[in-house]
Amino acid sequence: NSFAHRMFFFALLFSILGDSLIAFPGYFVPGLGSFLIAQIFYSISFSSGARLHLERSFPFYLLGIGLYIYMYSALGFELKIAVALYMIALTTMAW
Secondary structure, eight states: OHHHHHHHHHHHHHHHHHHHHHTSTTOHHHHHHHHHHHHHHHHHHHHTTOOOOGGGGHHHHHHHHHHHHHHHTTSOHHHHHHHHHHHHHHHHHHO
8 A cells, every 4th residue: 555655665765864874983873763763664564554463562572672681781871772762663563
């Protein structure tokens, strides 16, 4: 459908922006933010018109939480929040 295609197009645009930003020193967090927005658009695009099955999300979120706990001590304060948000977006898209 055209809505899903538009969402996918915006996801690609924000992915390109994220790739461009992280190529420059000091722009990792803004690049991560761009990828976060892209993941949200991907999730909307992939789930457009689909029926949600919440019970199927549990393994994905358990894995996401486990990976975040594993990385947590290595992250600086600024990245703890950014990576948590990004992990939620990636987990939602995977589900």
